[in-house]
Every structure is written in C-alpha cells, then in structure tokens.
Amino acid sequence: MAAPKLPPLPTDKGVWDEHTLSRRGFLEATLGALAGLGTLLVAVPSVRFLIGNSLEPSTTKWVELGKVADLPAAAVTQVNYSTRATDAWRQVTQRGTVYVSSADGGTTFTALDGTCTHLGCIVQWDEGKGAFICPCHSGYYTREGEVISGPPPHRLRQLAVKVQDGTLLAEI
Numbered sequence: 595m596a597a598p599k600l601p602p603l604p605t606d607k608g609v610w611d612e613h614t615l616s617r618r619g620f621l622e623a624t625l626g627a628l629a630g631l632g633t634l635l636v637a638v639p640s641v642r643f644l645i646g647n648s649l650e651p652s653t654t655k656w657v658e659l660g661k662v663a664d665l666p667a668a669a670v671t672q673v674n675y676s677t678r679a680t681d682a683w684r685q686v687t688q689r690g691t692v693y694v695s696s697a698d699g700g701t702t703f704t705a706l707d708g709t710c711t712h713l714g715c716i717v718q719w720d721e722g723k724g725a726f727i728c729p730c731h732s733g734y735y736t737r738e739g740e741v742i743s744g745p746p747p748h749r750l751r752q753l754a755v756k757v758q759d760g761t762l763l764a765e766i
C-alpha cells in the first residue's frame with residue numbers, strides 16, 4: 595500500500611517523518627487492540643462454558659451391587675443405586691437401576707443398565723414373561739437385554755462387572 599501523500603509543511607514547523615505514527619493511527623490501533631481484548635474476554639469464557647468438561651477424560655464409577663453370596667444364582671435381581679457425581683461444577687446425586695443375573699448358576703454375573711434405550715424409562719423384569727418390559731411405550735427386551743419388540747432402537751446397555759472382596763461391582 596502506498597504511503598499517503600502529505601502536504602508540505604511550513605518551513606518553521608519541522609519536517610514530516612514518514613515513520614511517525616499519527617494521532618489518528620495511534621487511536622485506531624489502540625481501539626483495535628481494546629476491541630480485540632474485549633472479544634477475547636467474552637469469547638474464552640463462552641467457549642469454555644459451551645464445551646464444559648467434554649474434553650476432559652470421562653470418569654466412570656463402580657457401584658456395589660451386593661455380596662456375591664447373597665445374589666440369587668437363577669433369578670434376575672434389581673439393584674437400585676445412588677452415588678455422588680460431579681456434573682461440570684456441581685455435585686449431583688446420580689441414581690440408576692441395574693439388573694443382575696447369572697447364566698451359569700452364580701459363577702459369573704451379567705449386569706444390565708435398566709434404562710430403556712428409547713426414551714430413558716426404567717424397564718421392569720417380568721419373571722412370567724421372561725422379559726424386561728418398558729412401562730412407557732411397551733418396549734420388550736430379552737433376559738440378555740436384546741430388543742424383542744417395541745420402539746427401543748438398541749439393546750440394554752451391558753455394564754462391566756468385577757468382584758472385589760466378595761462384592762459384585764458394576765461400572766456405570
């Protein structure tokens with residue numbers, strides 16, 4: 595960009611210096627810097643608010659489902675849990691339902707999250723029908739959690755389990 599052509603100065607006013615910042619230029623640069631700083635002050639917290647903790651590694655929890663010796667080997671057992679969790683900056687109580695069963699007489703266990711994969715209602719185990727039934731829209735699942743009929747798009751979520759000191763735990 596070519597430098598603007600400056601009018602000649604009277605001889606008693608000194609000499610123009612092409613590299614000297616004019617008052618207008620200084621004000622424009624200062625206002626531009628302040629505007630940029632103001633934008634950053636608004637943008638950084640806004641982006642941080644929008645993404646929340648999504649970039650941080652998610653934390654999973656293990657919840658106790660009961661003593662292995664006390665769990666019925668043949669039946670499907672409903673376990674309701676309640677645990678404290680951190681949701682962004684808040685401490686919240688996280689509640690859920692897990693169904694525990696064993697296909698081999700109590701040697702190994704399967705834990706299914708009782709949350710229906712349609713819209714999140716809690717399914718109920720019906721021993722007579724041998725199925726999990728969702729009371730909201732009549733979704734049916736097998737004992738293993740596979741969809742039989744109804745609107746659920748996916749099987750029930752199977753949770754990792756482990757035994758620690760004789761207690762069965764599930765990872766939620």
Ligand code: FES
Binds near residue numbers: 713733744
């Ligand atoms: S919420 Fe379970 S079938 Fe709709």
